[in-house]
Amino acid sequence: MPRLVHDRITWLAYAQLGLWGFFLYGFGPVVPLLRDEQGTSAAVAGLHSTGLAVGALAGGALFAPAARRFGRKPTIWLGLAGVAAGVGAFSLLRPLPATLAVVILISTAGTLLVSGVNVVLTARHGPVAPAALAEANAACAGMGILAPLAIGLSVNAGWGWRPAMAVVVALIALVALAALAFRVRGPKTATAVAAPRVTVVVPRSGRRLPRAYWIAWVLMGVTGSIEVCLSLWTADVLRSHAGMAPGAASAAVAAIVCGMFVGRLAGGRVALRFRPVPLLLTALSVSLAGFTVFWVATAGWLAVAGLVVLGLGNALHYPLAISLALAVAGDAADQAAGWSAYSMGVGFGIAPVALGWVADGVGPHLAFLLLPGFIATAVLLAVRLGRALPAPAPVEQPATAPV
Template sequence: MPRLSRDLATWLIYLQLGLWGYFNYGFGPIVPLLRAEQGTSAAVAGLHSTAIAVGAVAGGALYPHLSRRFGRGPVLWACQAVIAASVLGYVLLPAYFAVTIGLTILVATAGIAAIGGIVSALSERHGPAGPAAISEANAVACAAGLAAPLIIGGAIRAGLGWRAGLALLVALIALVAVIAKIKGVRIPSGLPAPAPVPVLAGSGARAPLDATAGPVAAGREQPAEVAEPRARGERRPLPPAYWLAWGMMTVTGAVEVVLSMWTAEVLRDQVGLSAGAATAVMSAIVGGMFVGRLAGARIALRLPSIPLYLGALVLSLAGFTVFWGAGSAVVAVAGLVIVGLGNAMHYPLAISLAVAAAPGQADRAAGVASYSMAVSFGAGPLLLGLVADQVGAHTAFLFIPLLIAGAAFLAWRFATTTRTPLTPALATDLA
C-alpha cells in the first residue's frame, strides 16, 4: 500500500489550492446576487460561468509554457497575485456586467493555471500516493470553500454585503505568502521523467498507471513490452485513455458547477430561504465534500480508482434525489451533504487517472485537463440557465442525473479500454 508523506512544500501546495477554493466555492452563490444587481436573466447571469470557461482555456494553455520558462513556484505565486488583484476589482469597481465578466475571466485564468501546477506537482512528488495527496489538497480547498459561503452569507446578513466576505481572500493570500517567506518554503519544480511505461502486448497502446495499485496489468497471461523512448523534444500524443478520463472530469465538473451556481436559487424558490440563508446553506455541499475527501484520501490508498469513482457517483445521485424532492430546509440540507460526500472524489480520482494515463507528460496532461473545466463551466450552467428561464431552476435540475449517468458510462469505458481492475482482487502490480 502506498504511503503519503507530507512535507512543508506539500502543505504549501495544499494551502494554495485552498485559496482558490475560497473563491471558487464563494463565487457561485454570489452569481444570483450579481444577477439581481445587474438586472439580467438567468441565462445572462450564467455567462459568468462561460467567462470561467474562457479563463480555464487560457489558463490551461498558458500554464505548460509558463512552467517550462519560469518554473512551477514562480508561476503559482504569480497566479495568487492575479487572483488577489481580481478580487480587489470585484470589491472596488462598479458591478457592471462587462466589468464582472472581465474580472471573472482574469481570476479563472490564474486559478486554473494554478491548478495545473498543483496537480502536476503533487502527482510527480507523491507517485502512487498522488490520488491521496490530490484528495487531501482538495479537502483543504473544501475547508476554505466551506467557510466562504458562511462568511459571505454572514456579511450579507450583517448588512456589509457580499463584497466584504470576498475581500477576506486578499488578506489570506498575503498571509500565506508571508508564512512561506518566513519559513523559506519553496514549491518543487518536479521530478525526473519516469521509467519506460509498459504497453499492452501486441497492441501498441500504453497501459496507464492505476492511481492506487501501481501500473495496471495488461493481462496476466501476456508479458508487458517496454515502450521505445522517444527522441528528445518529440511531443507524444495524449493516449485515448487520457481522453476518457478527461470526459469524466468534464461531466462531473458540470455537475459540481451547476450545483454551485443554481442551488441557492432553488433553495430560495423551493424551500423559501432568504438570500443570505440560501448562500450560507451552500456550505452543506462543501462540508460534505470536505469530509468525503478526507475519508476518500484514506480509501484511495486501498481501493482501485474506478470502483471508488462509481461509488461516488451513486452517492451523488442519492443525495440529489433527496435534495430535489425536499419539502423543507432540513431535508434539503441533508441531501446536499450527501451530494457533497459523493462529489468529493469525482475530480481527484479523474485527474489522477488522467495524469497517470499520460506518463512523462504531467504538466501537459494537467494543463489540457483544464479544458475540461472550460467545457464544464461554459456549457453546463449556461444550458441549465436557458432551460431554467423556461421551466424554472428546480425542474431544470433534472439535467444532473443525466450527467451522472454519462460519467458512469465513461468510467466503464475507461476500465474496459485500459483493463483497469474493477475489484481490488484484480489489481496486479507490474513494478
C-alpha cells in the same frame, strides 16, 4: 498499504489550492449582490460565470508553456499573484465590462494555480497521488465553507461583500510570507514514482496523450457539469419544491460544500486502500443516492440531508478523475494538466446554460433530472476508463524527475 507523506511542499500545495477555493466558493454568493449593484438582469449577471469558463480555457492554454518556461512552482506563484491582483481589482471596480474582464483574468490565473498544484502533487506522491489530491481539494472545499460565511457577515454588518472578498488578497500574502519564512522551495529534483496503481508508457516523441487520458478528460467535463449545475440552481429547487425561504435556500447550498469537505478528508485515506476506478464508481453511486433524496424531498430538512450525501459523493469525482488523467499522461503531465482545464471550462460553460434553458420550459425541479443523466454518463465513462487502463504492475525502482 502505501503511506502519504505530508512534507512542506505538500502542505504548501494544500494551502495554495485552499486560497483558490476561498475565491471560487465565495464568488457564487457575490454574483447576485453584484447584479443588484449594477442593475442588470439575472442572465446578464450570469455572464460572470461564463467569464470563469473563458478564463479556464485561457489558463489551460497557458499552463504548459508557462511551466516549461518558468517551472511548475513559479507558475503556481504566478497564478496566485494574478488571483490577488484580479480580486483586488474586482473589489474596487463597479462597471459591468470591467468586472467581466477581471473575472476572466482571475479565472485564467486560478487555472494556472490549480493545474500546477495538480501536477506537483501527482509528481511528488505517485501511487498515493489520489489521496493527496483528495486532501488538497478538501482544503479547497474547507475554505469554500468559510468564504460565504465571511461574505454574509460583512453584508450583515453593512460593509457589503467587497471587504470579505478582498480577504483572499491578504491570505495570499500571508501564505507567501510563510513559504519564505519556512524556506519551502523544494528540491531541484524529486522522486518520480509510478502512477496510481497503473503502469503507463507514453512516447516522448510528439508527447501524444493516450486514449485513457481523453476518456478521463470527458469524465472531468461531465462531473464538473454536475457540480456547477448544483451550485447555480439548487437554491431554486429548494424554494420551488421543498418550500424553503429564499435566504434559507441560498444558505442551504453550503450543505453540498460541507459534504464535499468531509468526503475529501475521508476520501484521502480511503484512496490509499482502494483502486481509483472502483472508488470513483462508488462515489458516483453515493451521488445518485443523495440526489434522489434531494429531488423527491418536499421538506427542507430532508432535502438538505440529501444535499450533504450528494456532496459526499461529489467529493471524489474530480480528485480521482484528474489523478488518473495525469497518471496516464506520463511525461506529458504539464500538457495534460493544461488540457484538463479545457474540459472543466466546457462543462462550466455549457451545462448551466442547458439546464437553465430546460428550466425555462418545465421548471427547475423537472430540469434537474438532467443530473442523473450526467451521473449515468459518468458511470459509463468510468467503466470504459477502467478497461482502457493498463493492468497494474509492481512499482519499479524510482528514478528522479523534476517536480
